[in-house]
Each structure stands twice: as C-alpha cells, then as structure tokens.
Amino acid sequence: MDLTDVSLALLSAVLHAGWNAAVKASRSPPQVMTTQMVLGALLVVPALFWSGLPSLASCGWIAASTLMNVLTVSALLRAYELGGFGLVYPVVRSLAVLMVVPLAAVMMGERLGPAGLLGILIISLALGVLAWDTARGQGITRAAMAWTLAAGVGTAAYVMCDAQGVRLSGSPWAYGFVVSITNAAAMAWRQRRGGPPWAQVRAHWAIALPIAVAAMGSYLLILWVWSHAPIAPAAALRDTSAIFAVLIAVFWLREPFTRTRIAAVLLAAVAVPLLRFG
Numbered sequence: 001m002d003l004t005d006v007s008l009a010l011l012s013a014v015l016h017a018g019w020n021a022a023v024k025a026s027r028s029p030p031q032v033m034t035t036q037m038v039l040g041a042l043l044v045v046p047a048l049f050w051s052g053l054p055s056l057a058s059c060g061w062i063a064a065s066t067l068m069n070v071l072t073v074s075a076l077l078r079a080y081e082l083g084g085f086g087l088v089y090p091v092v093r094s095l096a097v098l099m100v101v102p103l104a105a106v107m108m109g110e111r112l113g114p115a116g117l118l119g120i121l122i123i124s125l126a127l128g129v130l131a132w133d134t135a136r137g138q139g140i141t142r143a144a145m146a147w148t149l150a151a152g153v154g155t156a157a158y159v160m161c162d163a164q165g166v167r168l169s170g171s172p173w174a175y176g177f178v179v180s181i182t183n184a185a186a187m188a189w190r191q192r193r194g195g196p197p198w199a200q201v202r203a204h205w206a207i208a209l210p211i212a213v214a215a216m217g218s219y220l221l222i223l224w225v226w227s228h229a230p231i232a233p234a235a236a237l238r239d240t241s242a243i244f245a246v247l248i249a250v251f252w253l254r255e256p257f258t259r260t261r262i263a264a265v266l267l268a269a270v271a272v273p274l275l276r277f278g
Contacts, residue, residue, distance in 0.1 A: 001233055009229075009238050012222040013243075017242065018214050019211045023211060033191075034190075036211040038197050047173070048177050054170060058165040058166070061164050062178055065158050066186050069158050071150075071154050075151040076092065083148060084134065085245075087140055091148050092151045097232070104163070104231040108164065120232060122267050122270055123275075126243060126267035222238050246264065
C-alpha cells in the first residue's frame with residue numbers, strides 16, 4: 001500500500017469512529033441510524049448524474065452487500081443495547097479484520113507477507129485489549145456476545161462483498177452511491193415499526209445530518225482504497241477506528257486515558273508501518 005492509501009484508510013477510520021460513537025450516544029440509536037442512512041442516500045442521488053451507474057457486473061455484489069449490511073446493523077444495534085459501545089465496537093472490528101485475511105486469500109487470491117500478517121495481528125490484539133479493558137468493568141452476557149459475534153461475521157461479509165463489487169463496478173463513486181441508496185431503503189424497511197422513514201427523518205435530521213456526511217465520507221474513502229489496494233491491510237487500517245474512538249472519548253468526552261488504553265494506541269501505532277510495507 002502506498003502512503004496515500006494508508007492515509008485515506010486511516011481518515012476513513014477516524015470518520016467511522018466518530019459517526020458510530022455519535023449514533024451510540026444519541027437518545028434513539030435505531031432511529032438515528034435509519035435517519036443518517038436515508039439522509040446519506042438523499043445526498044448522493046444528485047451525484048449519480050455525475051458518476052453514472054456502476055457496471056451490471058457489480059449488481060449481484062450490491063445486493064449481497066445490502067443484505068449483509070442491514071443484518072449487520074441490526075445485530076450491532078442489539079449488541080450495543082446489551083453490551084455497550086466500548087466493548088462491542090472493538091470486538092466487532094477485531095473479528096472482522098481477522099476473518100477478512102483468510103477470506104481475501106480464498107476469494108481474491110491475496111497473500112500477505114510476514115510484516116502484513118504481523119500488522120493485522122497487532123491491530124487485532126490492540127482491539128482485543130480495548131474490549132478486555134471494558135469487559136473488566138462491566139462484564140458481558142451471553143446474548144450480548146452472540147449479537148457481537150454476529151455483527152463481526154456480518155462486517156467481514158459485507159467488506160468482502162464491497163471489495164469485490166467495487167472492483168467490478170467501473171467506478172468506486174458510482175458503486176458507493178448506489179449501495180448507499182439500497183442500504184437506506186433496506187434499513188428504512190427494517191425499521192418500519194419505528195414509524196415511516198420521513199417521520200424519523202423529521203424527528204432526527206439535525207443530529208443525523210453530520211453523521212450522514214461522516215458515514216458517507218468514510219465509506220467512499222475506503223471503497224476507493226479497496227478498488228485497487230490489498231483488501232486485508234486496508235480493512236485492518238480502517239478497523240483502527242476503535243482506537244480513534246478511544247481517543248475521541250479521551251479528548252472530547254474527557255474519559256480517563258488508562259494504561260490499557262495507552263497500550264492499545266501504541267500497539268496500533270506500531271502496526272501501521274507494518275501494514276504499509278507488508
């Protein structure tokens with residue numbers, strides 16, 4: 001991966017951490033999640049006139065990504081209710097990155113060198129350290145762990161769908177715009193018991209609009225990287241979002257910067273150059 005890809009993957013991670021934390025901190029996470037997805041779709045509709053539609057070859061992957069995304073978001077929201085953001089988020093991200101490595105090898109023939117594999121293992125360790133630090137204080141129920149595992153598996157699945165779909169699409173922007181629209185439609189249907197989507201948008205648009213912009217930016221950035229760079233290292237870099245979530249909590253929410261958190265941040269910092277050259 002070149003320096004530009006590394007930088008954009010890390011920027012995607014920062015944005016991903018920020019919008020996930022904002023959704024979790026809101027009073028109505030399911031409704032805010034739906035609203036940000038609908039707003040994101042509305043924002044990209046005009047952009048389709050610029051990008052055009054993706055290639056028909058990517059349509060199957062768009063459908064698969066949409067299905068896996070709505071299942072993953074549903075599992076993630078349930079896991080947040082039962083386990084809390086500080087525990088669920090790093091576990092989901094670490095599971096996803098560990099699963100993407102063998103999936104990328106089997107499905108796309110990607111092989112990482114020793115440095116790249118070591119970097120991915122170190123990032124997974126850093127995320128595990130964060131989850132362990134949170135679990136010490138609050139524990140986790142079997143139900144929370146089950147939903148967390150489901151969200152991790154789903155995350156790895158839609159990463160692979162997007163990675164393959166974007167390479168067949170002819171344009172990462174066209175692919176990202178269409179998937180954002182199909183994701184919003186699927187999520188609005190999924191949350192229909194919470195009221196009509198337009199009612200949810202009216203109630204939550206003020207908080208959801210900046211979240212939608214951050215989510216869209218994070219998604220388009222990583223799609224651009226996946227369109228040409230190795231999947232597993234890029235996914236691992238994006239999954240440092242859990243580390244950035246800790247930094248957001250420390251510097252914005254004034255949470256304590258414990259020794260365990262410091263260790264996790266340092267581990268992630270060591271992993272970045274390994275992924276760059278691995």
